[in-house]
Amino acid sequence: MSSKVGTDIAINGDGAVALAWKQINPDVVAAYPITPQTIIVEDFSKYVANGEVDTEFIDVESEHSALTLCSTSSSAGARTFTATASQGLAYMWEMLPITAAMRVPVMMAVANRTVSGPININNDHGDVMSARDTGWLSIFAENVQEAYDMSIIGPRIAEHHEVQLPILVNLDGFILTHAIERMTPLDTQHVRDFVGEFKPLYPLLDTDHPVTHNLMDGPLFYFPHKYQMVVAMNKALDVAREVFAEFAKISGREYHMVEEYRCDDADYIAIVLGSSFGTMKQAVDNLRDEGMKVGVAMPRVYRPWPADEIAALCKGKKAVIVMDRHLSIGAYGPMFPEVCASIAVNGKMPEMYNFIYGLGGADTMVSDFMSVYKTVEAGKANTINYLGVKE
Amino acid sequence: MVNLADYKEMIIGSRVIEPGNSEKFRTGDWRSQVPVIDKSICISCLSCWIDCPDNCIVVDEDGLVDVKTTHCKGCGICSQVCPKDAITMKEDIA
Amino acid sequence: MSAPLTLKELNKDIPDRLASGHRLCAGCAEGIIARQILMGTDKDVIVSCSTGCFEVSTTIFPYTSWNVPMIHTAFGNGAAGCAGVETAYRSLKRQGKIDKDIKFVNFAGDGATYDIGLQALSGAMERGHDMLFVCLNNEAYMNTGIQSSSATAKGASTTTSWNGAVAYGKKEASKDVTAIMVAHNIPYVAQVAPHNWKDLVGKARKAFECGGPSFINALSPCPRGWRFDSKDTISISKLAVETCVWPLFEVVDGEYALSSESQRIADGKVEKKPITDWIDAQGRFKHLKDERWSNIVEEIQADVDKRWNKLLKLCSL
Numbered sequence: 001m002s003s004k005v006g007t008d009i010a011i012n013g014d015g016a017v018a019l020a021w022k023q024i025n026p027d028v029v030a031a032y033p034i035t036p037q038t039i040i041v042e043d044f045s046k047y048v049a050n051g052e053v054d055t056e057f058i059d060v061e062s063e064h065s066a067l068t069l070c071s072t073s074s075s076a077g078a079r080t081f082t083a084t085a086s087q088g089l090a091y092m093w094e095m096l097p098i099t100a101a102m103r104v105p106v107m108m109a110v111a112n113r114t115v116s117g118p119i120n121i122n123n124d125h126g127d128v129m130s131a132r133d134t135g136w137l138s139i140f141a142e143n144v145q146e147a148y149d150m151s152i153i154g155p156r157i158a159e160h161h162e163v164q165l166p167i168l169v170n171l172d173g174f175i176l177t178h179a180i181e182r183m184t185p186l187d188t189q190h191v192r193d194f195v196g197e198f199k200p201l202y203p204l205l206d207t208d209h210p211v212t213h214n215l216m217d218g219p220l221f222y223f224p225h226k227y228q229m230v231v232a233m234n235k236a237l238d239v240a241r242e243v244f245a246e247f248a249k250i251s252g253r254e255y256h257m258v259e260e261y262r263c264d265d266a267d268y269i270a271i272v273l274g275s276s277f278g279t280m281k282q283a284v285d286n287l288r289d290e291g292m293k294v295g296v297a298m299p300r301v302y303r304p305w306p307a308d309e310i311a312a313l314c315k316g317k318k319a320v321i322v323m324d325r326h327l328s329i330g331a332y333g334p335m336f337p338e339v340c341a342s343i344a345v346n347g348k349m350p351e352m353y354n355f356i357y358g359l360g361g362a363d364t365m366v367s368d369f370m371s372v373y374k375t376v377e378a379g380k381a382n383t384i385n386y387l388g389v390k391e
Numbered sequence: 392m393v394n395l396a397d398y399k400e401m402i403i404g405s406r407v408i409e410p411g412n413s414e415k416f417r418t419g420d421w422r423s424q425v426p427v428i429d430k431s432i433c434i435s436c437l438s439c440w441i442d443c444p445d446n447c448i449v450v451d452e453d454g455l456v457d458v459k460t461t462h463c464k465g466c467g468i469c470s471q472v473c474p475k476d477a478i479t480m481k482e483d484i485a
Numbered sequence: 486m487s488a489p490l491t492l493k494e495l496n497k498d499i500p501d502r503l504a505s506g507h508r509l510c511a512g513c514a515e516g517i518i519a520r521q522i523l524m525g526t527d528k529d530v531i532v533s534c535s536t537g538c539f540e541v542s543t544t545i546f547p548y549t550s551w552n553v554p555m556i557h558t559a560f561g562n563g564a565a566g567c568a569g570v571e572t573a574y575r576s577l578k579r580q581g582k583i584d585k586d587i588k589f590v591n592f593a594g595d596g597a598t599y600d601i602g603l604q605a606l607s608g609a610m611e612r613g614h615d616m617l618f619v620c621l622n623n624e625a626y627m628n629t630g631i632q633s634s635s636a637t638a639k640g641a642s643t644t645t646s647w648n649g650a651v652a653y654g655k656k657e658a659s660k661d662v663t664a665i666m667v668a669h670n671i672p673y674v675a676q677v678a679p680h681n682w683k684d685l686v687g688k689a690r691k692a693f694e695c696g697g698p699s700f701i702n703a704l705s706p707c708p709r710g711w712r713f714d715s716k717d718t719i720s721i722s723k724l725a726v727e728t729c730v731w732p733l734f735e736v737v738d739g740e741y742a743l744s745s746e747s748q749r750i751a752d753g754k755v756e757k758k759p760i761t762d763w764i765d766a767q768g769r770f771k772h773l774k775d776e777r778w779s780n781i782v783e784e785i786q787a788d789v790d791k792r793w794n795k796l797l798k799l800c801s802l
Contacts, residue, residue: 027573027576027577027580028569028572028573028576030569030572054576054579054580055576056572056573056575056576056579058568058572058612059612060565060608060612061604061605061607061608061611062604062605062608064561064562064565064605065562065564065565065568065604065605065608065609068558068559068562068565068566068569068605069565069566069568069569069572070569071558071566071569072533072556072558072565072566072567072568072569072570072573073569073570073572073573073576074573075556075569075570076531076556076569076570076573076574077573077577078572078573078576078577080569080573094559095558095559095562098558098559099558101404101405102404102405102558103403103404103406104404164403164404201403202402202404202406202408204531204554204556204570204573205531205554205570205573205574205577205583205585205587206554207529207531207553207554207585207587209408210410210551210552210553210554210555211406211407211408211554212406212407212410212544212549212551212554212555212556213404213405213406213554213555213556213557214404214405214406214544214556214557214558215405215406215407215544215545215546215547215549215557216405216540216541216544216545216546217405217546218545218546219395220394220395220396221395221396221401221405221546221547223395224395224396224397224398224401225398225401225404225405227398228398228401228403228404231398232403401547405546407544407546407547407548407549409549410504410549410551410552410553411504411506411549411550411551411552412504412506412547412548412549413504413505413506413507413543413545413548413549413550414504414505414506415506415548416506416508416545416548417506418505418506418507418508421511422511436492437492437493437496438492440492440496441492441495441517441520441521441682442517442679442680442682442719443516443517444509444511444512444513444514444515444516444517444520444718445505445507445509445516446501446503446504446505446516446520447505450496459505461505462505462506464510464511464512465511466511466512466708466715466716466718467512467714467715467716468512468517468715468716468718468719470716471716471717471719471720472719480716
């Protein structure tokens with residue numbers, strides 16, 4: 001294999017996303033600044049100013065217009081990216097299900113940040129979890145390298161002609177967006193070869209074949225149109241596996257639907273999203289040293305939900321702990337019921353525990369995560385637990 | 392059980408690739424009055440054509456106007472804008 | 486476009502972009518206005534629509550009334566949607582991936598222009614997208630059933646500004662969005678009304694060819710919401726101009742100029758009709774005939790006069 005990787009660089013997560021975008025060279029980027037996403041569009045607009053990309057970069061007046069502009073630009077036939085976080089994603093919300101139903105493969109980086117109120121700029125997954133039912137694909141990064149890699153993998157899944165759904169690429173606000181880490185980029189030509197030419201379906205700009213986009217559906221058609229999206233999501237499971245395998249060939253970096261760490265012989269496993277996966281690996285190592293058989297896993301792909309992999313992962317465990325960095329107030333964390341359902345429909349239930357943690361950027365340390373396992377092992381855990389809150 | 396459309400026969404997304412196929416939807420059924428054109432008076436000024444909201448005035452081979460009754464909703468605008476009073480609205484009982 | 490502006494030429498040259506079978510109410514002016522606007526260019530055109538009567542009526546799945554490409558996303562963002570298509574076009578054209586000359590137009594109701602859509606419209610105009618934004622101004626939220634908008638006339642009875650024992654209908658006069666668009670320093674802004682096709686198509690031509698963002702505010706008489714007989718759409722439109730409720734004018738690179746009947750009224754060749762002619766012709770103002778509200782009619786007349794005189798000053802510079 002020829003060397004397809006570049007030299008290691010030190011870069012923050014936002015910069016890594018912008019670098020991936022530069023290498024992909026999209027036709028259109030439209031975005032509105034919001035912490036902690038802003039560095040992505042700042043860095044990218046520098047590439048535009050220096051003529052390093054062919055992109056039309058549009059500074060819109062709001063996130064609602066940003067996503068609107070992206071959805072119609074993609075419908076028109078242009079590869080189109082955007083980025084947002086928190087209130088920005090909330091302000092876009094009306095356009096999230098519309099964009100997905102338009103069946104356009106817009107890619108959006110989400111610098112995960114909590115949602116007001118109270119206003120808070122730090123990390124949790126409240127923003128992206130509000131988007132989980134809208135028909136977008138959603139993938140998570142553990143570190144800066146993965147924020148870069150997922151930005152290259154994202155369009156390949158989204159733009160597949162049997163998928164054609166927009167995709168959210170999640171990276172934890174500040175923890176990844178602003179943290180400088182060492183990363184190995186690919187060289188630009190290999191990125192472009194991997195991502196390939198954008199081949200739109202039914203582009204609006206093909207005026208010789210006039211297509212009307214986004215009509216009004218009556219009850220006979222709305223549900224079938226939604227079901228088409230179900231079919232596309234199911235297909236995306238296969239497509240993601242294929243794209244991960246292909247990416248491994250050019251990068252040497254292997255990704256899976258669910259990333260596992262020391263789960264095989266573990267009695268107790270936790271399931272977590274994003275950068276906390278890395279922190280929890282350290283907690284697992286520490287506890288293993290103490291003789292506890294524990295493991296941790298991260299759903300790389302959150303939508304489509306990899307139910308089969310989750311069920312297989314949890315099979316035969318004494319307990320499964322679901323770590324949610326968001327809370328459906330009055331119910332559980334958002335991932336907990338999904339993990340429970342995945343196991344329940346496939347067989348025998350282990351003990352199930354839900355830990356809500358880290359809201360609004362509340363620091364969650366290795367020792368905190370160690371206490372999670374210890375609480376469960378000691379039989380002191382409730383079904384739902386609020387890590388760090390003095391109840 | 393409801394009889395929903397077959398998703399496999401629909402292209403993805405709420406898109407229609409056949410331009411102007413609303414011609415198949417006969418809005419003429421809405422009508423209670425129909426315009427009748429006296430071609431002996433018509434001067435073919437096309438005032439009715441430009442003001443028809445439903446694109447229902449067509450020009451025949453002789454340059455005279457005709458009404459496409461399949462879609463005419465019977466609004467009566469054409470009868471009002473005709474400078475020669477060549478168009479009258481008549482009751483239309485289908 | 487250089488073809489002479491006659492109906493014979495228009496009938497011959499321009500393909501009908503909007504097909505029959507749309508489900509606008511009988512006598513709705515929106516079909517008339519849209520057809521005439523689209524006669525303003527013989528180039529390829531792509532249509533975008535904000536949610537509203539016009540969008541819904543022309544795109545009920547599986548039927549489309551569009552013979553040209555058309556896209557809709559939501560209510561408050563028509564300008565951003567149109568801008569997205571135009572941006573994609575600019576990008577692909579610059580990269581040599583497309584070589585056609587294409588025009589872009591967004592149709593929106595007054596709610597999607599004056600109210601919920603104003604932010605996106607302002608943004609798109611400020612950014613200079615080469616697109617025409619047309620407001621089909623029927624002066625209320627007709628698609629949801631005649632609710633008051635900021636384009637609704639003072640004194641009009643709507644389903645959220647009823648007339649009643651203690652109310653004369655909408656309390657406020659309409660907002661001047663045309664002036665707000667002029668303040669964006671865009672190359673072309675105009676007001677039109679459907680009874681004057683020559684003025685309307687002529688202005689559409691200028692808007693399409695102005696080389697930047699343009700805005701046309703089209704009065705769109707609504708038989709259902711304004712309570713008049715569907716055959717009278719054109720005469721009501723004419724009355725709006727004759728009473729100076731809806732003056733016809735254009736603003737080219739910041740220069741105001743009256744047009745057609747409005748110019749003739751300003752020149753004293755035609756007499757300006759009283760506001761009572763306008764009010765008496767429509768059921769939405771019927772209650773104003775009650776003596777109780779005679780002061781309101783006077784206030785409406787005073788407001789029309791004030792706006793007209795301001796416009797005269799702007800045009801005489």
